[in-house]
Amino acid sequence: MSLDLARRSQPTVPATEMRLYAMDAWVADAAALVDRARLRNALRDAARLGHVDVVGEAFHDFPNGGVTGVLVLAQSHLSIHTWPELRFANVDLLSYGSVDGHVVLETLAERIGCVRTKITVVERELG
Numbered sequence: 001m002s003l004d005l006a007r008r009s010q011p012t013v014p015a016t017e018m019r020l021y022a023m024d025a026w027v028a029d030a031a032a033l034v035d036r037a038r039l040r041n042a043l044r045d046a047a048r049l050g051h052v053d054v055v056g057e058a059f060h061d062f063p064n065g066g067v068t069g070v071l072v073l074a075q076s077h078l079s080i081h082t083w084p085e086l087r088f089a090n091v092d093l094l095s096y097g098s099v100d101g102h103v104v105l106e107t108l109a110e111r112i113g114c115v116r117t118k119i120t121v122v123e124r125e126l127g
């Protein structure tokens with residue numbers, strides 16, 4: 001997957017908007033989905049490049065090797081849940097303000113070796 005992150009010099013979401021970004025992600029190598037440290041670093045890198053402020057985190061390993069990880073954000077949350085036996089992961093980013101959700105998801109996809117992704121963006125109501 002080739003990404004051109006340099007093309008996004010400024011966040012594109014106004015501070016008054018809230019969005020849910022949902023990504024279904026398929027990887028070539030299931031090992032990426034059982035490596036907690038790799039997933040944690042990938043989430044943190046993606047958050048940093050997407051202009052996100054991380055204020056907490058939690059991770060859990062399952063018997064099948066799958067991992068659920070959540071970064072608590074000043075702007076809401078970023079989470080991943082993996083199914084290594086399917087070479088598949090779900091990622092959710094709920095955010096508002098100057099978060100660049102597409103950069104977050106594109107960076108994460110690159111870091112975990114995605115071969116295919118499907119991204120859905122849902123506008124959320126404020127107030």
